[in-house]
Amino acid sequence: xxxxxxxxxxxxxxxxxxxxxxxxxxxxxxxxxxxxxxxxxxxxxxxxxxxxxxxxxxxxxxxxxxxxxxxxxxxxxxxxxxxxxxxxxxxxxxxxxxxxxxxxxxxxxxxxxxxxxxxxxxxxxxxxxxxxxxxxxxxxxxxxxxxxxxxxxxxxxxxxxxxxxxxxxxxxxxxxxxxxxxxxxxxxxxxxxxxxxxxxxxxxxxxxxxxxxx
Amino acid sequence: xxxxxxxxxxxxxxxxxxxxxxxxxxxxxxxxxxxxxxxxxxxxxxxxxxxxxxxxxxxxxxxxxxxxxxxxxxxxxxxxxxxxxxxxxxxxxxxxxxxxxxxxxxxxxxxxxxxxxxxxxxxxxxxxxxxxxxxxxxxxxxxxxxxxxxxxxxxxxxxxxxxxxxxxxxxxxxxxxxxxxxxxxxxxxxxxxxxxxxxxxxxxxxxxxxxxxxxxxxxxxxxxxxxxxxxxxxxxxxxxxxxxxxxxxxxxxxxxxxxxxxxxxxxxxxxxxxxxxxxxxxxxxxxxxxxxxxxxxxxxxxxxxxxxxxxxxxxxxxxxxxxxxxxxxxxxxxxxxxxxxxxxxxxxxxxxxxxxxxxxxxxxxxxxxxxxxxxxxxxxxxxxxxxxxxxxxxxxxxxxxxxxxxxxxxxxxxxxxxxxxxxxxxxxxxxxxxxxxxxxxxxxxxxxxxxxxxxxxxxxxxxxxxxxxxxxxxxxxxxxxxxxxxxxxxxxxxxxxxxxxxxxxxxxxxxxxxxxxxxxxxxxxxxxxxxxxxxxxxxxxxxxxxxxxxxxxxxxxxxxxxxxxxxxxxxxxxxxxxxxxxxxxxxxxxxxxxxx
Numbered sequence: 001x002x003x004x005x006x007x008x009x010x011x012x013x014x015x016x017x018x019x020x021x022x023x024x025x026x027x028x029x030x031x032x033x034x035x036x037x038x039x040x041x042x043x044x045x046x047x048x049x050x051x052x053x054x055x056x057x058x059x060x061x062x063x064x065x066x067x068x069x070x071x072x073x074x075x076x077x078x079x080x081x082x083x084x085x086x087x088x089x090x091x092x093x094x095x096x097x098x099x100x101x102x103x104x105x106x107x108x109x110x111x112x113x114x115x116x117x118x119x120x121x122x123x124x125x126x127x128x129x130x131x132x133x134x135x136x137x138x139x140x141x142x143x144x145x146x147x148x149x150x151x152x153x154x155x156x157x158x159x160x161x162x163x164x165x166x167x168x169x170x171x172x173x174x175x176x177x178x179x180x181x182x183x184x185x186x187x188x189x190x191x192x193x194x195x196x197x198x199x200x201x202x203x204x205x206x207x208x209x210x211x212x213x214x
Numbered sequence: 215x216x217x218x219x220x221x222x223x224x225x226x227x228x229x230x231x232x233x234x235x236x237x238x239x240x241x242x243x244x245x246x247x248x249x250x251x252x253x254x255x256x257x258x259x260x261x262x263x264x265x266x267x268x269x270x271x272x273x274x275x276x277x278x279x280x281x282x283x284x285x286x287x288x289x290x291x292x293x294x295x296x297x298x299x300x301x302x303x304x305x306x307x308x309x310x311x312x313x314x315x316x317x318x319x320x321x322x323x324x325x326x327x328x329x330x331x332x333x334x335x336x337x338x339x340x341x342x343x344x345x346x347x348x349x350x351x352x353x354x355x356x357x358x359x360x361x362x363x364x365x366x367x368x369x370x371x372x373x374x375x376x377x378x379x380x381x382x383x384x385x386x387x388x389x390x391x392x393x394x395x396x397x398x399x400x401x402x403x404x405x406x407x408x409x410x411x412x413x414x415x416x417x418x419x420x421x422x423x424x425x426x427x428x429x430x431x432x433x434x435x436x437x438x439x440x441x442x443x444x445x446x447x448x449x450x451x452x453x454x455x456x457x458x459x460x461x462x463x464x465x466x467x468x469x470x471x472x473x474x475x476x477x478x479x480x481x482x483x484x485x486x487x488x489x490x491x492x493x494x495x496x497x498x499x500x501x502x503x504x505x506x507x508x509x510x511x512x513x514x515x516x517x518x519x520x521x522x523x524x525x526x527x528x529x530x531x532x533x534x535x536x537x538x539x540x541x542x543x544x545x546x547x548x549x550x551x552x553x554x555x556x557x558x559x560x561x562x563x564x565x566x567x568x569x570x571x572x573x574x575x576x577x578x579x580x581x582x583x584x585x586x587x588x589x590x591x592x593x594x595x596x597x598x599x600x601x602x603x604x605x606x607x608x609x610x611x612x613x614x615x616x617x618x619x620x621x622x623x624x625x626x627x628x629x630x631x632x633x634x635x636x637x638x639x640x641x642x643x644x645x646x647x648x649x650x651x652x653x654x655x656x657x658x659x660x661x662x663x664x665x666x667x668x669x670x671x672x673x674x675x676x677x678x679x680x681x682x683x684x685x686x687x688x689x690x691x692x693x694x695x696x697x698x699x700x701x702x703x704x705x706x707x708x709x710x711x712x713x714x715x716x717x718x719x720x721x722x723x724x725x726x727x728x729x730x731x732x733x734x735x736x737x738x739x740x741x742x743x744x745x746x747x748x749x750x751x752x753x754x755x756x757x758x759x760x761x762x763x764x765x766x767x768x769x770x771x772x773x774x775x776x777x778x779x780x781x782x783x784x785x786x787x788x789x790x791x792x793x794x795x796x797x798x799x800x801x802x803x804x805x806x807x808x809x810x
Contacts, residue, residue, distance in 0.1 A: 002226060002227065003224035003225065003226050003227070004227055008603070009548075009602070009603065009809070009810060012541060012544070012545050012810070013541055015538050015541055015542070018538045018541060026230040026231040029230035029231075029240065030227050030230050032248070032540065032541060032544060033225050033227070033230065033248065033251075034227075035544050035548065036248075036251050036252065036255060036544060037224060039255055039544075039547065039548055040222055040251075040254075040255060040258075042601040042762070043255075043258045043260055044260070044261075045260075045261045045262070045263055045509075046260075046261070046262045046263065046552075046553070046554060046555075046598075046599065047263050048263070048264070048265065048555070048596065048597060048598065049596075049597030049598075049764060050597060051595045051596060051597045051766050051768075053592065053595060076562060077562070078562075081267050081268065081562045082265060082267050082268070082559060083265060083268070084263060084265050084507075085263055085265045085310050085506060085507030085509070086263035086507075086509065087261065087263065087308065087509050087511075089258070089259055089260070089261050089511070090258065093224075105762070107762075107763050107764050109664045109763075147667050147668055148664075148667070148668045149666055149667045149668070150664070150666045150667075150761075150763050152761075152762075152763065175308075175353070175355075177308075177310060177353060177507075177509075195664060196597050196664065196764060196766065197597065197764070198597040198598065198599055198763075198764025200599050203601075203762045207224055210222070210223070210224025211222050211223055211224060212223060212224065
């Protein structure tokens with residue numbers, strides 16, 4: 001038994017199952033509860049991403065992280081042409097501390113490429129770091145290796161992470177803006193390719209991340 | 215404000231008697247826990263963040279490459295759509311933005327207004343903001359509170375209007391009091407002007423180009439000299455030396471009536487505006503507005519769906535009507551439409567076509583009316599997620615039809631067009647003009663998803679074959695009747711600035727368009743040039759529900775002149791095409807859950 005976030009949306013119980021005079025089956029209550037968990041697991045801010053033109057993927061041979069597109073077809077489209085500004089909309093239960101946490105969900109479609117996404121805290125009127133990788137609020141990496149494929153990951157950061165970069169509003173301030181700054185480097189081959197990536201607020205995959213009561 | 219999801223608590227399945235033989239009634243805590251979770255979901259805002267393309271930079275201490283806007287007239291810098299769902303009590307619009315004067319002094323005051331609806335139903339907050347002296351971005355919140363919760367769900371227009379506040383930084387001139395009125399009037403008429411020709415360095419070009427603070431060549435950073443006024447000589451004994459550029463001067467330049475420098479202008483040509491009289495006799499530097507990102511957040515509150523009046527007594531042993539209500543509320547909240555995208559993002563400066571300042575990102579993608587070669591043009595190529603199984607996607611768009619030439623009004627094609635119709639064509643019926651009725655824009659909307667694990671590099675076309683959805687071709691008909699009417703969606707009628715200045719044939723349509731690139735002027739009723747089109751894209755069989763991989767929205771457009779079509783009254787004459795452009799000024803994508 002546990003708190004469950006189903007992978008697909010359970011069907012809604014019929015209304016007549018709840019009519020007076022009838023015993024409400026636990027399966028109906030359970031479905032109702034899991035429908036709400038499912039919905040909760042996919043809410044939050046929508047941010048966006050980038051798509052590189054058909055036939056002209058982002059390419060790099062760089063070993064250090066880079067934002068520069070070395071494609072001979074369309075080298076003008078760099079990763080930092082677009083940087084998603086966002087505000088998180090909901091808190092989850094952090095996996096490490098069980099305290100409040102944010103979670104970002106990222107997906108890339110690439111080949112032989114490793115992406116690092118830095119989150120810069122952008123407080124109103126305060127300038128974030130000029131170099132994304134130097135003092136990111138939080139960052140993570142994930143790699144697509146071999147054939148072209150989708151690779152996704154969740155980036156969780158909590159109160160503890162929030163305090164790493166000095167003063168600023170705490171994680172529970174819903175008016176804090178963040179900047180998602182993606183960089184890539186080649187992984188396992190001479191050239192890495194990136195066709196698309198997308199960012200959104202989390203898609204919870206485990207019921208253990210559902211908020212707990214006080 | 216707090217996170218609404220503080221109140222959501224995951225409930226263990228055992229609470230409902232799972233695994234037990236007999237179903238148990240819910241106790242007070244559990245019933246109210248479900249009610250509270252329902253309330254949290256009903257308050258969940260599902261916000262959208264939109265960030266336009268900027269010039270490549272991770273240096274957030276500057277605003278280099280971010281398109282500046284400056285005008286004394288209110289002008290719309292963002293026109294898009296938002297959803298107002300049933301029970302919604304307001305809309306919060308956050309702008310990450312910056313304002314600064316042309317010389318980076320501490321005087322960058324900007325008025326900002328967010329407007330919803332078509333003008334007859336306006337929710338607006340007027341916020342004056344005076345952001346900091348240093349080059350950095352601040353956040354302005356526009357809180358739009360509805361009089362009552364929305365009774366239904368609608369998609370409506372969202373405009374962000376800005377206006378540069380005058381009277382801050384002054385430049386000494388020799389303008390007298392009366393001429394000040396003239397100058398003030400002139401400044402009122404100044405739209406957002408920015409243009410730069412590769413062949414004409416800004417400093418050497420006509421004075422309404424964006425001057426280049428860097429010097430000859432292209433700017434590598436934002437030109438802070440934007441909106442300086444230059445020399446003008448005013449008739450009737452008034453002379454201004456140094457800082458004013460009136461609209462009349464601009465017209466003279468566009469019409470070839472003068473060159474860079476001084477132009478004669480009768481004071482009577484410009485109405486006196488006592489409310490704008492600046493007795494100090496000075497021209498001003500206009501503050502510029504730089505938009506970095508928008509956050510749109512629907513607000514819910516008391517009166518919204520599912521927000522209970524009070525907690526309820528526990529159910530009796532058997533079920534109750536209250537539980538039925540909960541079932542319905544869950545379904546209704548799950549059915550709420552969600553906004554997935556806002557745009558267009560814009561085009562990086564080095565990718566932008568000719569006649570645009572290369573220092574900034576271009577906001578309006580467009581396709582040229584050239585069917586002679588492969589001119590199929592991608593206007594939108596964005597990554598997005600949808601979160602329910604096989605939803606309907608609704609794409610709402612704003613289009614502008616434009617005709618302009620390279621340097622002057624290109625009426626040659628139009629004249630050929632007239633010839634084809636014969637003289638007196640204004641009286642020709644559409645049927646008689648049918649030989650041209652095939653000219654149109656073909657619009658293709660694609661939603662697709664890359665297949666997972668494809669050997670080699672593959673390509674979009676190959677990888678997405680199994681997942682692609684192609685919207686049937688949409689045709690914007692540009693028929694002879696429309697062209698001759700001079701209204702509606704005639705491209706000739708949509709010269710933007712050209713229309714306002716009333717100098718048809720005087721040149722400058724191309725320039726006028728670029729002056730307006732990315733901004734529209736409500737006071738000039740620019741919205742009448744916008745064509746609203748909405749498309750529904752039913753999704754089926756895509757992999758979204760369990761895995762939640764992103765999809766792609768692609769909008770392509772191309773021009774079909776109609777030449778060679780033989781199945782309809784033997785057409786054979788091309789409508790004017792080379793100077794035609796179809797411009798995407800705004801769009802939004804929504805998800806309408808179908809299977810909840």
